[in-house]
Amino acid sequence: MSKSYNRLTGKEVRAIAKENKRIMKSLEAYKNRKCDESEYLTTMKSDSNILEIEDLHSYFFTEQGTVKAVNGVSFDIPKYSTVGIVGESGCGKSVTSMSVMRLLQGPTGQIYSGEIRFNAKDESGEKVYDIAKMPIRDIHKIRGNQIAMIFQEPMTSLNPVFTIGQQLDEVTFIHNPKATKEEAKAKSIEMLNLVGIAIPERVYDSFPHELSGGMRQRVMISMALAADPRLIIADEPTTALDVTIQAQILDLLRDLKDKIDGSIMLITHDLGIIAEMADYVVVMYAGRVIEKGPVREIFHNPLHPYTIGLQKSKPTLDSSSDTLFNIPGNVPNPINMPNHCYFKERCSRCTSKCSGDYPGMVEVSPNHFVACHLYGGENND
Numbered sequence: 001m002s003k004s005y006n007r008l009t010g011k012e013v014r015a016i017a018k019e020n021k022r023i024m025k026s027l028e029a030y031k032n033r034k035c036d037e038s039e040y041l042t043t044m045k046s047d048s049n050i051l052e053i054e055d056l057h058s059y060f061f062t063e064q065g066t067v068k069a070v071n072g073v074s075f076d077i078p079k080y081s082t083v084g085i086v087g088e089s090g091c092g093k094s095v096t097s098m099s100v101m102r103l104l105q106g107p108t109g110q111i112y113s114g115e116i117r118f119n120a121k122d123e124s125g126e127k128v129y130d131i132a133k134m135p136i137r138d139i140h141k142i143r144g145n146q147i148a149m150i151f152q153e154p155m156t157s158l159n160p161v162f163t164i165g166q167q168l169d170e171v172t173f174i175h176n177p178k179a180t181k182e183e184a185k186a187k188s189i190e191m192l193n194l195v196g197i198a199i200p201e202r203v204y205d206s207f208p209h210e211l212s213g214g215m216r217q218r219v220m221i222s223m224a225l226a227a228d229p230r231l232i233i234a235d236e237p238t239t240a241l242d243v244t245i246q247a248q249i250l251d252l253l254r255d256l257k258d259k260i261d262g263s264i265m266l267i268t269h270d271l272g273i274i275a276e277m278a279d280y281v282v283v284m285y286a287g288r289v290i291e292k293g294p295v296r297e298i299f300h301n302p303l304h305p306y307t308i309g310l311q312k313s314k315p316t317l318d319s320s321s322d323t324l325f326n327i328p329g330n331v332p333n334p335i336n337m338p339n340h341c342y343f344k345e346r347c348s349r350c351t352s353k354c355s356g357d358y359p360g361m362v363e364v365s366p367n368h369f370v371a372c373h374l375y376g377g378e379n380n381d
């Protein structure tokens with residue numbers, strides 16, 4: 001913990017606690033309100049997107065102050081595409097995904113402002129929800145069925161006391177309450193087959209602890225698929241697995257995107273995975289998006305000094321750990337972010353302009369955006 005966390009006086013701590021209580025109470029009341037669906041229906045900026053995140057702020061109201069974990073994030077996920085979210089540990093990747101799933105742990109963790117527009121589909125057709133405005137009681141309309149999530153460690157998401165079959169069947173029952181037990185089992189076996197499990201009947205009758213890590217991740221993916229989601233969020237889905245299994249799971253995810261005709265939001269700190277899997281890349285730094293664009297652009301023409309640093313720090317087959325590039329310095333304290341570019345203290349290319357306002361996002365080529373004073377146009381001059 002940095003020094004500045006400990007410098008608060010008793011009076012300041014009490015003032016923060018009082019202010020936190022007031023804000024958290026009002027945000028919790030908003031989250032738990034009852035309202036008509038029309039209150040959170042909206043329209044997409046573009047019909048070709050499945051998800052549009054706009055100026056999202058997700059905060060943690062802690063005793064030391066407000067942690068702005070996601071601090072004005074905007075990006076789109078086009079239909080039928082994979083968007084990779086990349087950035088160093090702590091930059092807000094998971095908090096962004098937890099905000100989309102509305103899984104932030106309240107009262108401390110809250111979506112403070114912004115929009116999360118999602119193109120949902122049900123029996124009555126397509127409609128667009130602003131997930132950020134949905135009362136928590138209505139979140140079942142999208143969570144787990146329209147949007148499914150695959151976590152890094154499957155053991156924390158699987159219930160150890162139920163068999164894989166019981167847990168998979170449950171997903172079908174939630175999705176289709178009229179299904180018979182036989183229908184649910186048939187669907188579960190079909191899903192296990194789809195994720196490449198050779199003897200699905202055996203896995204169906206197993207408990208989670210009886211399976212290997214790779215097998216459990218396959219089960220998690222089959223569970224995510226059982227509800228035919230339109231969007232899968234995979235948060236570091238292969239980090240806990242060994243290298244061979246990692247490659248298999250990534251192959252599986254790639255195949256499945258085509259099979260389900262949906263989109264994937266793939267969170268990772270590994271640019272190699274992004275290069276292989278993604279169509280678009282969003283680079284995050286300290287709770288903000290600093291560069292985004294089509295994968296070829298970001299790899300062949302990275303512009304932000306941080307993205308360039310990330311690429312240099314990527315291990316390759318012929319680099320030994322001694323020669324790895326490391327971006328020097330640390331991310332600023334998330335409680336007291338400066339007004340200027342957050343990367344300034346680590347940037348070797350900074351100029352006098354960089355002590356001014358935080359750089360605006362500019363489009364440097366079609367769909368390639370960067371927030372850095374080096375690339376200007378009118379916004380950053």
Ligand SMILES: Nc1ncnc2c1ncn2[C@@H]1O[C@H](COP(=O)(O)OP(=O)(O)OP(=O)(O)O)[C@@H](O)[C@H]1O
Nearest residue numbers: 060067069088089090091092093094095096269334
């Ligand atoms: N419950 C919490 N209370 C306070 N701060 C939190 C909490 N959860 C996350 N944060 C802070 O939010 C910021 C973003 O965290 P997040 O988990 O989104 O990072 P990440 O990019 O997913 O990192 P990693 O690659 O390590 O998973 C970090 O500064 C983290 O310390």
Ligand code: SF4
Nearest residue numbers: 341347350354372373
């Ligand atoms: S705005 Fe300035 S300090 Fe920030 S990344 Fe660009 S050059 Fe570096």
Ligand SMILES: [Mg+2]
Nearest residue numbers: 093094095235
């Ligand atoms: Mg994370």
